[in-house]
Amino acid sequence: MHGIFTIYRKEMEDHFGSIRFLLIAALIVMVGVIIASMVGMSMQDELKGVAKPNFVFLLLFTSTGKLFSFTQFIGFLGPLIGIILGFDAVNRERTGRTLSKLVSQPIYRDAIINAKFLAGVTMIAIVMASLVLIISGLGIRLIGVVPGADEVWRLLIYLVLSILYISFWLGAAILFSVVFRSTATSALASLAAWIFLSFFVGLGGSFLADAVAPMQQTADVAQATEAFINNDRVQRIVSFLAPATLYGDATSTILDPLRKTPRSFILMGPLERLSLSRFQNPLPLVQSIVIVAPFMISLIAITFICFGICYMVFMRQEIRST
């Protein structure tokens, strides 16, 4: 444990002094605050003379202003924080020839990689927590509504989800930094993985869905519906491979109590639709958590799988000075 703590401390010092991390953090905080304040100001106008609707505070995070909502923004650009924190974690030590020195000190070898991952997660937590706090403070001033306990809990869960999501990308970036010797290669590989998983998996999903379960043009409504449902199911399964989808579905459900399912409305069964139209009250917190739990577990699972692969590769590598 001693080794982990010493390396963790040094990594934290490095992160706080690293210009590229400070730049990306400043950028993300800036854009996040701008989005939230735009939404806040438009809400201010809309709320004039209206009795306070439910969960108005959470709308700060979920409603799309002119461009996109805060949660969508983190879904898109959050991974960059993780990538920037991790892409040169191990190969920087390798090219600087400090790795062989480090592994010959009396510490377990996994202390190195664990400490680097933990330091990255701490940085992510600091950035995300301060961002959510800044926006909340701004929101209280702009719309003059104090969040209730329920909303605070939802925000906390959202925070945990965001940290997990970005940590997945941190793990992926560290994995690339273990596999590739050059920092430029690992940076490009992380960016390629980010673009692929965030933007192209969705496209690939619809492509695959059309190939596996094509939609039929028939007069029979039941048959057409059946085909449509199958097609959509394949698309959803594929999109679960994309962390951005998991994150998007989970956050929209936890932050919007009126949403009772992460599934699209068209695919709901008739009974589900009936119940939805009858009970228009917001979902209680516990029920929202029940819906979000599988997504959260999947996010934890992919983060740990990613870090686990990275750990294994690193432990098996032979470390030479040349």
Place this chain on the structure above:
Amino acid sequence: MEKEIVIHMEGLTKRYGAQTVVDRLSLDVAEGEIFGFLGPNGAGKTTTMLMLLGLTEPTAGTVRVCGFDPARDPLKVKEIIGYLPENVGFYEDMDARQNLRYIARLNRIPDQVSTVRIDRLLDEVDLAKEAHKPVGSYSKGMKQRLGIAEVLIKEPRVVFLDEPTIGLDPDGTNKMLDMICALSRERQMTIFFSSHLLDQVQRISDRIGIMIKGKLVAAGPLAELAQRGLGLEEGEAYTLDQIYMKYFKEG
């Protein structure tokens, strides 16, 4: 009095796939000795060191460093040895003191103790004046000296130096060799160092091992190697060059 054996290797073998890098190496090094490990590039010197440090597992054979098996008790071994890799690197944006402090902390040396040691060591390796500069601005020779300080900060029993003089100018080489000698004489440390440069090994080593293509072709004090290798009588003139070339051709 018989001196304690601190490094013991027996039948040590390392294969990468079909290639045998170290072939049935058997060698003992006693406490306080300076052992020069000589051989051309790619002879398996660094691989042998990695096995002694527990950074690579041997394919076959046994290794003991101060009685510990580096593959099973890597931490115990790493606590008592110091290792200077070939072309050692530092955290270039930190200064000498911060670099040394980091290594000291990894060795669980409390800060009060390490502060005193760092000052003393920087004096010894003649870097006290440059201690506040970032290591990125250091010359090769200064970095190598800082490397020695870093090895000594944990006060090891055995020191492994991998090509400690590579890339140094004559002055830097002399300083380095004097420092290595002093370590052994004044602190009774056992020193195991590798080099492909004959004259340096000749100058400071108590005993020499010659390794060629993974095989230890000869080991012993210089005079003994000369007698055996060249068939010379005692007192006859010889150079290590001759001995080395003789074994090299045989190998």
